[in-house]
Amino acid sequence: MAKRRDFIKVSALGLGGATLGIPLISSLAKTTLEETRGDYQSMKRTPTYCEVCFWKCAGWVYKNDEGKIWKITGNDEDQHCNGRFCPRGTGGVGMYNDEDRLKTPLIRSEKDGQQTFREASWDEALSYIAKKLKVIAEEHGPECTALFTHGSGGKYFGNLLKAFGSTNITAPSYAQCRGPREVGFIATFGEGVESPERTDIRDARCLVLIGSHLGENMHNGQVQEMSDALDKGANIITVDPRYSTVASKSKFWLPIKPATDLALLLAWIHVIIDEGLYDQDYVKKYTFGFEYLKEHVKNMTPEWAYGITTIKPEIIRETAREMGHASPSVIVHPGRHVTWYGDDTQRLRAVAILNALLGSWGRRGGFYRPETASVPSYPHPPYPEPKRNWRDAFPGQYQLADLALASGICDATIPTVTRDCSFKAWIVNGTNLIETLPNQKNTLEAIKSLELLVVVDTMPMEITGWADVILPECTYLERYDLVRTSPHRKPQIALRMPAVEPKNNTKPAYWIARELSKKMGLADHFPHEKLEDLLDWQLKQMGSSLEEMKKIGVKTFDREYDDLFFLPDEDIEFFTNTGKIELYSSALEAEGFDPMPKYTPHEEPQEGYYRLIYGRAPMHTFSRTSNNPNLTDLMDENKVWINPKVAKEWGLENDQLIHLLNQDGIRSKFPIKVRITERIRWDSVYMVHGFGHDQRKMSRCYGKGASDTNLISRVHIDPVMGGTGMRGNFVTFQLDAEEVKS
Amino acid sequence: MRYAMAIDTKKCVGCSDCVVACQTENNVPIGYCRDWVTEITDGTYPQLELEIRSERCNHCENSPCVRCCPTGASHYSDGGIVTVTHNKCIGCGACITSCPYDARYSHPDGYVDKCTFCIHRTQKGLQPACVSTCPTKCMYFGDLDDPKSEVSLVLKKRKWKTLIPEAGTDPHVYYLI
Amino acid sequence: MREEIIVSGRMNPNIDPHLHIWHWQIPLYLFLGGLAAGLLFFAAYFIIQGKEDKYPAATKLATLVVPFLLILGLFALFLDLKHKLYFWRLYTTIRLESPMGWGAWTLMIITPISMIWAALNVRTFFPNWKWPFKFLDDLESFFLKYKKVLAWVTIFYALILGVYTGILFSAFNARPLWNTSILGPLFLVSGMSTAAALIILLSRSKEERFMFAKIDLVLIGIELFLITHMFMGFLASTQVQIEAARLFLGGPYTAVFWVFVVGLGLVVPAILEFFEIIKIKIPAVIPAILVLIGGLLLRFIIANAGQFSRWLY
Numbered sequence A: 001m002a003k004r005r006d007f008i009k010v011s012a013l014g015l016g017g018a019t020l021g022i023p024l025i026s027s028l029a030k031t032t033l034e035e036t037r038g039d040y041q042s043m044k045r046t047p048t049y050c051e052v053c054f055w056k057c058a059g060w061v062y063k064n065d066e067g068k069i070w071k072i073t074g075n076d077e078d079q080h081c082n083g084r085f086c087p088r089g090t091g092g093v094g095m096y097n098d099e100d101r102l103k104t105p106l107i108r109s110e111k112d113g114q115q116t117f118r119e120a121s122w123d124e125a126l127s128y129i130a131k132k133l134k135v136i137a138e139e140h141g142p143e144c145t146a147l148f149t150h151g152s153g154g155k156y157f158g159n160l161l162k163a164f165g166s167t168n169i170t171a172p173s174y175a176q177c178r179g180p181r182e183v184g185f186i187a188t189f190g191e192g193v194e195s196p197e198r199t200d201i202r203d204a205r206c207l208v209l210i211g212s213h214l215g216e217n218m219h220n221g222q223v224q225e226m227s228d229a230l231d232k233g234a235n236i237i238t239v240d241p242r243y244s245t246v247a248s249k250s251k252f253w254l255p256i257k258p259a260t261d262l263a264l265l266l267a268w269i270h271v272i273i274d275e276g277l278y279d280q281d282y283v284k285k286y287t288f289g290f291e292y293l294k295e296h297v298k299n300m301t302p303e304w305a306y307g308i309t310t311i312k313p314e315i316i317r318e319t320a321r322e323m324g325h326a327s328p329s330v331i332v333h334p335g336r337h338v339t340w341y342g343d344d345t346q347r348l349r350a351v352a353i354l355n356a357l358l359g360s361w362g363r364r365g366g367f368y369r370p371e372t373a374s375v376p377s378y379p380h381p382p383y384p385e386p387k388r389n390w391r392d393a394f395p396g397q398y399q400l401a402d403l404a405l406a407s408g409i410c411d412a413t414i415p416t417v418t419r420d421c422s423f424k425a426w427i428v429n430g431t432n433l434i435e436t437l438p439n440q441k442n443t444l445e446a447i448k449s450l451e452l453l454v455v456v457d458t459m460p461m462e463i464t465g466w467a468d469v470i471l472p473e474c475t476y477l478e479r480y481d482l483v484r485t486s487p488h489r490k491p492q493i494a495l496r497m498p499a500v501e502p503k504n505n506t507k508p509a510y511w512i513a514r515e516l517s518k519k520m521g522l523a524d525h526f527p528h529e530k531l532e533d534l535l536d537w538q539l540k541q542m543g544s545s546l547e548e549m550k551k552i553g554v555k556t557f558d559r560e561y562d563d564l565f566f567l568p569d570e571d572i573e574f575f576t577n578t579g580k581i582e583l584y585s586s587a588l589e590a591e592g593f594d595p596m597p598k599y600t601p602h603e604e605p606q607e608g609y610y611r612l613i614y615g616r617a618p619m620h621t622f623s624r625t626s627n628n629p630n631l632t633d634l635m636d637e638n639k640v641w642i643n644p645k646v647a648k649e650w651g652l653e654n655d656q657l658i659h660l661l662n663q664d665g666i667r668s669k670f671p672i673k674v675r676i677t678e679r680i681r682w683d684s685v686y687m688v689h690g691f692g693h694d695q696r697k698m699s700r701c702y703g704k705g706a707s708d709t710n711l712i713s714r715v716h717i718d719p720v721m722g723g724t725g726m727r728g729n730f731v732t733f734q735l736d737a738e739e740v741k742s
Numbered sequence B: 001m002r003y004a005m006a007i008d009t010k011k012c013v014g015c016s017d018c019v020v021a022c023q024t025e026n027n028v029p030i031g032y033c034r035d036w037v038t039e040i041t042d043g044t045y046p047q048l049e050l051e052i053r054s055e056r057c058n059h060c061e062n063s064p065c066v067r068c069c070p071t072g073a074s075h076y077s078d079g080g081i082v083t084v085t086h087n088k089c090i091g092c093g094a095c096i097t098s099c100p101y102d103a104r105y106s107h108p109d110g111y112v113d114k115c116t117f118c119i120h121r122t123q124k125g126l127q128p129a130c131v132s133t134c135p136t137k138c139m140y141f142g143d144l145d146d147p148k149s150e151v152s153l154v155l156k157k158r159k160w161k162t163l164i165p166e167a168g169t170d171p172h173v174y175y176l177i
Numbered sequence C: 001m002r003e004e005i006i007v008s009g010r011m012n013p014n015i016d017p018h019l020h021i022w023h024w025q026i027p028l029y030l031f032l033g034g035l036a037a038g039l040l041f042f043a044a045y046f047i048i049q050g051k052e053d054k055y056p057a058a059t060k061l062a063t064l065v066v067p068f069l070l071i072l073g074l075f076a077l078f079l080d081l082k083h084k085l086y087f088w089r090l091y092t093t094i095r096l097e098s099p100m101g102w103g104a105w106t107l108m109i110i111t112p113i114s115m116i117w118a119a120l121n122v123r124t125f126f127p128n129w130k131w132p133f134k135f136l137d138d139l140e141s142f143f144l145k146y147k148k149v150l151a152w153v154t155i156f157y158a159l160i161l162g163v164y165t166g167i168l169f170s171a172f173n174a175r176p177l178w179n180t181s182i183l184g185p186l187f188l189v190s191g192m193s194t195a196a197a198l199i200i201l202l203s204r205s206k207e208e209r210f211m212f213a214k215i216d217l218v219l220i221g222i223e224l225f226l227i228t229h230m231f232m233g234f235l236a237s238t239q240v241q242i243e244a245a246r247l248f249l250g251g252p253y254t255a256v257f258w259v260f261v262v263g264l265g266l267v268v269p270a271i272l273e274f275f276e277i278i279k280i281k282i283p284a285v286i287p288a289i290l291v292l293i294g295g296l297l298l299r300f301i302i303a304n305a306g307q308f309s310r311w312l313y
């Protein structure tokens, strides 16, 4: 029987925490410079890699004489950051200092007929979870459990879940983020773009950004390299309905009508083929299906695209030539958050094709071949073979998805007549699903049909309010984690170690997972009592040691082969069915999809409605930083960007509070301030994702701004891989808003 | 020696890393700042221009804040850096109102504070915190009297402006345009 | 459309959305300073003229009030200081370029002078007054002897103080509204006008009240002239000063300034005083009180609006 689960504000706990806040912050800020700074070179510093976003820059944590964290800076050796953190990483201290953090395990319980949280010991909380999971495994099978994770802790909980008998491990960074890009590129080149993106931006002569708003999207290495490229005279072409920061740095800004990018891309392909601007040798040697493509785009002229995109034909031609002349040192950037309109895999296919024609894949100033340092895994007992996995809920669908779909598992949690087992338990680690998955109603319905929801988090985010058990993790500044190893120009590893002891009763994810494994009888999957022991073992296998890594933080290895870029005339076998770069995709065709992308029109806003588009602010990461004292100090709310013409029509003024109402009659939970700016089209409004929190326990961000997720009730699922297109929502304004009191 | 800073508005993305870096480096209390970022948009969609500037004390050569300080707490330090001696400052606020750039603030501890060009770092040959963290590397710092310093070179190469030149303060922060 | 925003930082409540470092303390300090300067000026002037008996309120009673006004003013200044323990630092340096420093030193000199005047007049009101020490008696006779010299010195410093109350603002090039040489004379005249008003309030002699109503009428006339002149100057000047003037010509300060300062603080009392002069009976306290309130408001508004006004860049 599904049990009803109500939302509890963690503040229902009412434990004095909030009152501690203000004095703490002010005492923190007190110290004056000359007295406390001391000689900085003699300061104690410890290595870390940043967890404020998933670029994972490696850096140093400095402490002051009192042993308090003072500042965080980049590690010069690190390829992800080159010694320079982004604002969020620099402000990472706020993660640790935030007095609103979760402090101790909490268990949902009933008191006077009301659901509430009670404080629990770790032992009690973990026993509770182990017991529940056991019952679920007996009644439904262990494969009815799933892990949602975003962040380092996922490895440990993943290990635990696999040992338990479930492979349903998912991250919102796939079906809500870069999934279509990976699938589109795998279908074309046999390989994905991966993270960090394998773009050789610093040497590019032409960089094409389609919606990818670098500079606001603050993925560090890319922003740095873009700046380097600008220094070297590279030209940027930005396609965005909004005058983004990078649009202002671009030689060409194409103020495209939203949802029509695919038409522009096809027109570009048309011009590049038509005018012979493509890399002829490259195309001949490496690609499959050129003639089909040529035929396919024959009528997709700039004039055709003009009617769709509102971009003038001569601009389309001029920009295509700009790319052609820079070829092969040109990057048509694949973007990252690409789940926009539901035909995203096909749009990204067009991007991949364009890159293939320009010969940029595998070329300097285009896409390099990354190499990852391989960290040996410690031998572990075999995992049981699960009877089912999430794919069984979608027979015949999403075969090309190379990772599990967070939204898919969420949907499959809601019981239906035909499904023989929907999900009964979720472990949610480091992802605020309420604000992360579109269609909140659906998410809540899934959550309400669960028998167990365990949330591992550092902050009392929305998701914690729905948990049965909340496990407070310490922040990345207070723990070890597995070494960072990621694809890059050179194989490289980075260490994260605690700079300070965990605050309150919080614990690292490794410890939590291991303790839980003991209670579940799966302890042999966690042979190391301390993560340090495993790290030391791994590092020694790699010719380093924990000792050494503590001193240097980052270690770079040589590439196995000197093959960052294709050699002239190198023969290459691509991991596709044809062994070639597939301009014509045999894999898509086999699954019954268009082998070459086609443009289909998307719905447009009705009179009085505006397309809701969203993006990033450079000083915040999703919803995770919105209560960070240092970063809220920079920006503490989002505003809705409205074109002056529209504002005039509605009689809006700057900073006026309004509510947004979407096409399904959903009204933003909180009012949002108006920002009247020429930087947005008249048919759209724009807001930064991650605000409008409704958890009072987060004292700085409660009720500040509005949540875009709130208004994204219509989702356009990508039929190829199940990505959730989120930009097909429209909003109108309600002017009766009042200030929120927190 | 004349320290100066040049900031490339063509590269600055307005990320505000310089602001947080300064805040942590210099223990600037939450709610206050020594530097900030302004964005100026001109034009009508889609004919637009955007200038982004990271701003701070200009370390004016002819600085009204030093002139108006009744105690001498505000003064020129080595290299023309304008600094405030905390235990000479009475917190009268005159310098705050005297600065056309609003670059100073009243520290909750009473004295007036502002950008020091990270004198504690520059004296050791390090770059100011904001300069050393800026992800776009759009800030240059150095000695104007040294023709080979990064600032001198970039000022020679590029077009630049200073803020409110008509105020006659002779700023030492330059904006590359 | 031009959009100019600060995207981060500067959440400092003292600076944004507009500078607000000087609250009520500084304008009060300036008001009291101006008032004291005016009182001392009149006292000294009529003493030099030998009209002590004709204008007893101005030359005697008022001098008793002045030290209190100055001390109160200094106390307001002290309250404005955010780093109070270091107050003494004001007197370890002489910085002629700093109006703040200038003012501090002027007050340092004029306050004791005002006390001497008070001491010289104390027996007029407390006939049984006795100095506790002999040397004080000696001092008293010394100053009585050189009363005229002292009066000249007083006039000199009173003018400095009066002008200073305006210069403190006008020295700030950074605030376009303050950046006019008219503020010095304007505040001086306004200070004298409030002093005249206070004397009217203190005086029991019809003749004296009549005299000071006449003086005040002239002063108000000058003030109105200076204000008009100031705005004309702004409007003929740079964009930022035009913007500054707009604060009063349609902007947020328009109503308070024109209704309360100019209307009720200057024009109405002027009319009432004119009636008095042409012998139409009205209670003399009304225009006097209006002038005092107007003078106080003038300083508050100029202080506040000045911090509002800024360079555009």
Ligand SMILES: Nc1nc2c(c(=O)[nH]1)N[C@H]1C(S)=C(S)[C@@H](COP(=O)(O)OP(=O)(O)OC[C@H]3O[C@@H](n4cnc5c(=O)[nH]c(N)nc54)[C@H](O)[C@@H]3O)O[C@H]1N2
Binding pocket: A051, A150, A151, A153, A172, A173, A176, A177, A178, A336, A337, A429, A430, A431, A432, A433, A435, A436, A437, A438, A456, A457, A458, A459, A461, A473, A474, A475, A476, A509, A614, A615, A621, A622, A623, A624, A625, A689, A708, A709, A712, A726
């Ligand atoms: N409406 C809308 N939805 C979106 C997006 C959007 O732009 N708009 N973007 C999409 C994209 S691209 C992505 S990648 C996803 C990202 O989605 P998420 O990864 O879910 O992002 P956050 O909302 O930041 O949630 C992160 C959670 O991790 C917690 N956390 C932070 N540090 C730690 C830690 O050290 N340990 C643990 N255990 N928890 C921690 C935070 O408190 C927070 O609850 O969202 C997607 N969803």
Ligand SMILES: Nc1nc2c(c(=O)[nH]1)N[C@H]1C(S)=C(S)[C@@H](COP(=O)(O)OP(=O)(O)OC[C@H]3O[C@@H](n4cnc5c(=O)[nH]c(N)nc54)[C@H](O)[C@@H]3O)O[C@H]1N2
Binding pocket: A053, A054, A173, A177, A178, A210, A211, A212, A213, A214, A216, A217, A218, A219, A239, A240, A241, A242, A244, A256, A257, A258, A259, A260, A261, A335, A336, A337, A338, A340, A613, A614, A615, A616, A617, A618, A619, A620, A621, A622, A686, A727
């Ligand atoms: N500061 C910061 N940086 C981040 C993150 C963060 O949270 N904060 N998150 C990171 C993550 S996980 C991701 S996935 C990336 C996401 O970063 P990107 O991939 O760059 O982001 P998108 O959300 O795809 O792009 C947002 C831009 O798309 C534009 N846009 C909207 N609709 C359309 C359209 O129809 N066509 C076109 N051409 N443009 C359109 C918007 O105006 C906006 O400028 O950012 C990463 N970097």
Ligand code: SF4
Binding pocket: A050, A051, A052, A053, A054, A055, A056, A057, A081, A085, A086, A087, A088, A089, A090, A218, A219, A220, A221
């Ligand atoms: S890009 Fe910024 S937030 Fe992300 S890991 Fe690097 S420093 Fe941290």
Ligand code: SF4
Binding pocket: B007, B011, B012, B013, B014, B015, B016, B017, B018, B019, B037, B054, B133, B134, B135, B136, B137, B138, B139
């Ligand atoms: S850190 Fe650099 S790019 Fe970012 S706002 Fe400051 S100056 Fe601009």
Ligand code: SF4
Binding pocket: B056, B057, B058, B059, B060, B063, B064, B065, B066, B082, B098, B099, B100, B101, B102, B103, B104, B114, B169
């Ligand atoms: S910018 Fe302002 S604070 Fe800095 S030196 Fe110039 S006047 Fe002084």
Ligand code: SF4
Binding pocket: B068, B069, B070, B071, B072, B073, B074, B084, B088, B089, B090, B091, B092, B093, B094, B095, B096, B111, B112
């Ligand atoms: S506040 Fe301090 S530094 Fe500023 S003028 Fe007054 S004494 Fe000088």
Ligand code: SF4
Binding pocket: B021, B022, B023, B025, B026, B034, B035, B056, B114, B115, B116, B117, B118, B119, B128, B129, B130, B131
């Ligand atoms: S130079 Fe130093 S004090 Fe000045 S803004 Fe930069 S970091 Fe702050």
Ligand SMILES: [Mo]
Binding pocket: A173, A176, A177, A178, A336, A337
């Ligand atoms: Mo993402």
